[in-house]
Amino acid sequence: MNFKKKLARMKPHLQTETAQTEPPTNHQPLETKQWRDLQCSVIETDQGTVIHRQNTYPLQVAERETLSFSHVFSNWSNLSVHQHPLKPKDHTEPSDLLFLDTETTGLSHGAGNMIFMIGTGRIVGNQMVIDQYLLPGPENEVAFYNYFLKQVHHLDALVTYNGKAFDWPQVRMRHTMLRHELPRLPEFGHFDLLHAARRLFKHQLPSCQLSVVEEEILQMGREEDTPGYLAPMYYQDYLQTADPTHLAGVFEHNEQDIKSLFTLYLELSDRVLGGGKTLDEAFEVARWWKQQGEWRLALHQFTSLVDKGYGNEAVVERARLLRKHVNEEESVKLYEQVYTAASVHKIEAARVLSMWYEHKKKQYDEALRVAYQGLLWCEYEPAKEKAAWEHRIHRLKGKCEHRHPLG
Amino acid sequence: MLFEKPNLEQLIAQLKEDEHVVHWHTIPPQEARxxxxxxxxxxxxxxxxxxxxxxxxxxxxxxxxxxxxxxxxxxxxxxxxxxxxxxxxxxxxxxxxxxxxxxxxxxxxxxxxxxxxxxxxxxxxxxxxxxxxxxxxxxxxxxxxxxxxxxxxxxxxxxxxxxxxxxxxxxxxxxxxxxxxxxxxxxxxxxxxxxxxxxxxxxxxxxxxxxxxxxxxxxxxxxxxxxxxxxxxxxxxxxxxxxxNNNGAPTGKKHVAFYNPPVVNKALNIRQSASKKVRQLARRTLEARAQLIVFAKSRVRVEVIYSDLQSMMQKEWGPASIRAYRGGYLPSERRAIERGLRNGEVRGVVSTNALELGMDIGQLQVCILTGYPGSVSSLWQQAGRAGRRQDEALVIVVAGSTPIDQYVMNHPAYVLDSPAEEARIEPNNLLILMDHAKCAAYELPFHVDDEYGGVPINDIMDYLKDQQIVHLRRDKWYWMSQAFPAHNISLRSASQENIVIIDQSEQGKAAVIGEMDRFSAMTLLHEEAIYLHQGEQFQVEELDWEEKKAYVKHVDVEYFTDANLNVKLFVIEEDEAVPRAHYRRSFGDVAVTIMPSIFKKMKLSTYENIGSGPIHLPQEELHTSGVWLDFDESALLQFGKNRFEHMLVALSTMLHHLGAVMTMSDRSDLHTAVQIKADHSELPAIFLYDHYPGGIGLSEKVYQRMDEILHRCLLLSKQCPCAHGCPSCLGSGEHEGLKQDVNRWLATLIE
Structure with a gap:
């Protein structure tokens, strides 16, 4: 039987993907005028067509009075830290940063997902230059990436929002598909602002989506924004109708995202460098330093949080750092404090104190007393934890008896 | 010593003399080459x-x-x-x-x-x-x-x-x-x-x-x-x-015994149940200190035989010495059984065909098959579980009362001499092909000159284009959808998702104990069904069809449940046909509507019907390929409407059994239906159709080999010793003279 007839008959059994809008019409050649109306240029290359839109804005749009790129860069280099995920590499200038955001035909990570727009932002003098590259149709992918890679020379200071997990792997995936027709991808380095935003704001924001961070942290609202999740649909509409006006909102959205990245990079750097705007933020900043191995900075900040009465969380953090890097006796004082307070860390405190009395002070009775307390607190802990305490108590009992032999 | 139990060698000697062993076949050992x-x-x-x-x-x-x-x-x-x-x-x-x-x-x-x-x-x-x-x-x-x-x-x-x-x-x-x-x-x-x-x-x-x-x-x-x-x-x-295929590996001597349980009711040709006989034989094997595997065809059978053997053996060997094994268990349970078999703690296993796969469970000496497993290949696969190394091994095939089992008992040569069955696939089943064409388009754009599965790609892509899934640009079809097609396509079953079985016997401690495909769940997990798991009975309290969950609770009852399906069937298009003297044989597309109607409660010990209830589930529609026979009115006039209707059902039963054997399919893959006045022809008709949307080539094969199958039906019916038809041939024996009529009728169909 005819395949198409059979297909029509089996239609009820065939899975359909989510239904979409109007049926397709024949495509027309690229309408240069319509593109021009969107401030785009149509670039013809040997391999195909690329759409390029460039807009320039004064850098002040992104900067704020005291918060300029030169200011932030010099603050970073003045601070004697080895590394931090927001710290620019030595000898880099603000103009080396490349802010980047992509729009894709879907959110899956597989080979059927395409990037249809790459937006970048650079600093040129006191200007913010936004370049947006659009794929005018899937057949132009080689031209699209060749043109993009020619335009951007280095990718070693990318600034993205979730680019580590999404945008960049997508670029790499598409590059692999076309690797015989494209130059090698240059080395890349990354500032992923989503990670930074999550660290600082996850406790104060309902989500760390860029739009939420913009509104709550940067106090920048958007008017008439096209939500990002609709971008794939608008792109489909454009492909079906060949009418670029469907993409106007997507261009705007992408450009706004990039502009926000400029401001957000400054804001995040400023908060990290300035020790956070609130005590909670200060605490997160300190923990971040600690994780980067910058224990002195972290200790300094935890100490000031303790002084400001931040609570046992900071006390414990401070105690840990002291114990590891400075002086155990100092830390024991803090652990005593935690031990007597109603803190979730009191089991840890009991462990440290019990060890301290046992090994350093040789006060086995005291160590045993603390250990009993520790075991008591462990009621809801995993069996392994309890067993460790029982083992400790057993050992300490032995030591106590040895010291005070009966009779 | 007088009371010493026989060892395996002696057991083999005893069985050789057993009057119910209808055929004894010894496969000589083969030297290594x-x-x-x-x-x-x-x-x-x-x-x-x-x-x-x-x-x-x-x-x-x-x-x-x-x-x-x-x-x-x-x-x-x-x-x-x-x-x-x-x-x-x-x-x-x-x-x-x-x-x-x-x-x-x-x-x-x-x-x-x-x-x-x-x-x-x-x-x-x-x-x-x-x-x-x-x-x-x-x-x-x-x-x-x-x-x-x-x-x-x-x-x-x-x-x-x-x-x-x-x-x-x-x-x-x-x-x-x-x-x-x-x-x-x-x-x-x-x-x-x-x-x-x-x-x-x-x-x-x-x-x-x-x-x-x-x-x-x-x-x-x-x-x-x-x-x-x-x-x-x-x-x-x-x-x-x-x-x-020039196997050079050595094999040990292997005995295959065909065991047909004795007839207990001669008029109705009712035999002693295979399960019962299997339990006796299994006991003798275990007493002979031989490690054993018992195969049964259904989950229910497995659980019944298992619980019986277990209670029999646990005094001597401990409760863990006999284990059940089937597909629905969780991996950890299965692993434990496999380990026990290897180290000898487990003396015997009762299994469904799940164990057919080539896992090396070690050296078992005896294999008992409860009924013919449906195909020659399965038989040898299961029999291969005994004596995988070089020593003597015993395989016992215990017949049930189904037509095919009795056919095999009467024609052991069919199993021993005939080549194994064919394995059929239909890669161009429309649904399957379309599903994977989508995945392929996602993976890499198609060129307009490409083919997929021999079909010009444009025929496939035009359809997907209408759904706005792909987009044609400069001679290439590009995937242009947000979907990730592979996620919605399951390779394993006709239905998309399995039903998860949740035991909520203990409040607050609900636990997943297994899963089952959707079509099986229609008949095995409907509400009030008795579901058996490791020999334990559970009653289905709620079947959440939308959420694909069945909630069960532990019970202890004297019955099991058996569901009936209501089937409606229409011919959509006839692709091929062969006219014969008294019937017309056709192959083409059919539409089937399936709905479970009622379930029966059957007493465990006697299989007696002790109650029933309705099943409330949505109907499933199926477009598939089928083969059908339209009979002219001669037989209808000759035998009368009432009798002829019974004859149609009897023939369809045999066609179903033998058709499944011929195509190496599970009987649940191939279904049958009967109409005394079919919609498409207004004539009496029998249908056999693939129980999968679009068909998977089973009924096509039946269509091609129909002459042979009809011939085998006649042999089966003639050689069955019953008087008027029985579950072993026509499916029932309630009508006097039915068998003779069917035989006469069949003789006119076979030219």
Whole structure:
């Protein structure tokens, strides 16, 4: 039987993907005028067509009075830290940063997902230059990436929002598909602002989506924004109708995202460098330093949080750092404090104190007393934890008896 | 001593004299046939020396020679004949020559991949070669996935993982695809029916990507005994194959006893139940201190036999000495049983066909089959569980009262002499093809001149274009949808999702105890159904059809449940037809509406109907292919409407049984229906149709071999010793003279 007839008959059994809008019409050649109306240029290359839109804005749009790129860069280099995920590499200038955001035909990570727009932002003098590259149709992918890679020379200071997990792997995936027709991808380095935003704001924001961070942290609202999740649909509409006006909102959205990245990079750097705007933020900043191995900075900040009465969380953090890097006796004082307070860390405190009395002070009775307390607190802990305490108590009992032999 | 229990040898002697053993067949032992080692890398030779391998079996040598010569091969040899060497050796050799060379091993299940991984690991260690071999499945830790993709010489996976994970993300697997030299398909015979048809499409996609990356992989397949291994391999991969079947492995002496339980009611031809007889035979075996496996066809049977044997044996051997094994169990439960079998703590296992797969559970001496398993291949697969090594082994086939069981008892030659059945697949089943065409389009754009499965790609893509899934630009079809197609397509069953079975006997401690496909759930997990798990009874309290969950509670009752299905059927289009003297045989498309109607409660001990209830489930609609026979009015006029209706049902029962045997399918894959006045012809008609949307080639085969099947039906009915028809032939014996009428009628149909 005819395949198409059979297909029509089996239609009820065939899975359909989510239904979409109007049926397709024949495509027309690229309408240069319509593109021009969107401030785009149509670039013809040997391999195909690329759409390029460039807009320039004064850098002040992104900067704020005291918060300029030169200011932030010099603050970073003045601070004697080895590394931090927001710290620019030595000898880099603000103009080396490349802010980047992509729009894709879907959110899956597989080979059927395409990037249809790459937006970048650079600093040129006191200007913010936004370049947006659009794929005018899937057949132009080689031209699209060749043109993009020619335009951007280095990718070693990318600034993205979730680019580590999404945008960049997508670029790499598409590059692999076309690797015989494209130059090698240059080395890349990354500032992923989503990670930074999550660290600082996850406790104060309902989500760390860029739009939420913009509104709550940067106090920048958007008017008439096209939500990002609709971008794939608008792109489909454009492909079906060949009418670029469907993409106007997507261009705007992408450009706004990039502009926000400029401001957000400054804001995040400023908060990290300035020790956070609130005590909670200060605490997160300190923990971040600690994780980067910058224990002195972290200790300094935890100490000031303790002084400001931040609570046992900071006390414990401070105690840990002291114990590891400075002086155990100092830390024991803090652990005593935690031990007597109603803190979730009191089991840890009991462990440290019990060890301290046992090994350093040789006060086995005291160590045993603390250990009993520790075991008591462990009621809801995993069996392994309890067993460790029982083992400790057993050992300490032995030591106590040895010291005070009966009779 | 007088009361000493007989050992296995004595048990065999006793059984030989047993009057109910209708046929005794002894397969003589076979001496090993060896061939010298081929030219291999010295490290591989060293590993063979360490393992004490001085020569190969003939089939292993042939496999290696053919592979080296560049042929795709399929080896067909019995279990425990060293088939893994047939692929491990050429692949190690190719890696020895080119360290960049890659191989992909496909196993039907995760567990098999794990087993083979340890085997290959030993070879790698003994040879001292620098070869990375990994399993890649849902359990693989994310941390090592990257390493596997880039540096795995041998990647062992299953078709599902290939389908949802590897192929759609092929850009992460460039180093595998670019140098893919071999694709190993182990247990080829498992890829039949719907599953096989899906896998054939997965392989189309795999090969398409391999070509895209510039590699032309060669196939090495291994299969259990089926009639058409070469054809199956060729259909599955769309390439030509050489068959390697000169088995050189030694086998021990094996006895096959055909046991037909005694007739207890002569008039109705009712025999003693097979399960009961199996329990007795199993007991005698266990007393003879022989390790045993019992196969039963359904889950229910397994659980019933299991609980009976267990209560019989637990005093002497402890409760864990007998175990049940079937598909619905969770992996941890299955592993424990396998371990027990290997170390001997488990004396006997009662299993469904789930154990058919080639897991090496060690040396069992006796295998008892409760009923003929439905195909010659399955029979030999199951029988292969006994005496896998070189000592004497015993296989007992205990007949049930179904037509096919009785047919086999009366014609043991059918099983012993006839070649095994064919494995059928239909890769171009429209639904399956469309599903995978979508996945393929997602993976790589199609060119307008391409074909997929022999169908011009534009015919397929035009349909997807209308759904706005693909987009045509400059002669290429691009995927242009947010969807990830592979996620919605399951290779394993007709239905998309399995029903999860949740035990909520203890409040607050609900636990998942198993799962079941949707079509089976219609008849086994409806509300109030009694579901058996490890011999325990559970009653289904709620079946949440939308959420795909069945909530069950532990009960202790004296009955089991059995559901009825209501079926309506229409002919959509006749593709082919052959007119005969008194009937017309047609093949084409049919539409079927299925709805479970009622369930019956059957008493456990007597199978007596003790109650019933309705089943409330939505109806399922099915468009599929079928074969139908329209009978002219001569027989209707001759026998009268009432009698003829019974005759139609009787013939359809036999056609169903023998049709399923002929096509090597499960009886649940092929369904039957009867209409005294069919809508399409206004004539009496019998239908047989594939129980899968679009059809999977079963009824087509039945259509082609209808003359033979009708002939076999007549033989079955004539040779059955019953008077008026019985469950062993016509399905019932309630009507006096029915059998004679059916025989007369059948004689007119066979010219």
């Amino acid at each position: 060896h061939a010298p080692l081929p030219n291999l890398d010295e490290r591989i030779i060293k590993a063979m020396e360490r393992k004490g391998i001085e020569s190969l079996y003939t089939h292993q040598r042939d496999a290696i020679d053919s592979t080296t010569a560049g042929s795709n091969i399929v080896t067909v040899t019995p279990t425990a004949s060293g088939k893994t060497l047939c692929y491990n050796l050429p692949i190690l050799q190719s890696i020895a020559q080119d360290p960049e060379s890659r191989a992909l091993y496909l196993f039907p299940t995760k567990a098999l991949a794990q087993d083979q991984k340890s085997e290959l690991a030993e070879w790698i260690e003994d040879s001292g070669m620098d070869v990375n071999s990994y399993t890649y499945d849902g359990d693989t830790a994310p941390a090592i996935r990257q390493k596997i993709r880039q540096a795995g010489h041998v990647v062992m996976t299953n078709p599902d993982m290939l389908h949802t994970s590897i192929l759609p993300h092929h850009t992460k697997w460039v180093s595998l695809f670019e140098k893919l030299k071999y694709i190993v398909i182990d247990e080829l015979h498992m890829y039949r029916g719907v599953f096989g048809s899906h896998v054939a499409n997965v392989i189309r996609r795999l090969v398409r990507l391999a070509h895209y990356y510039g590699s032309r992989p060669q196939f090495i397949c291994t299969s259990a005994t089926i009639k058409n291994p070469k054809e199956l391999a060729e259909r599955l991969t769309e390439q030509s194959f050489s068959l390697i």
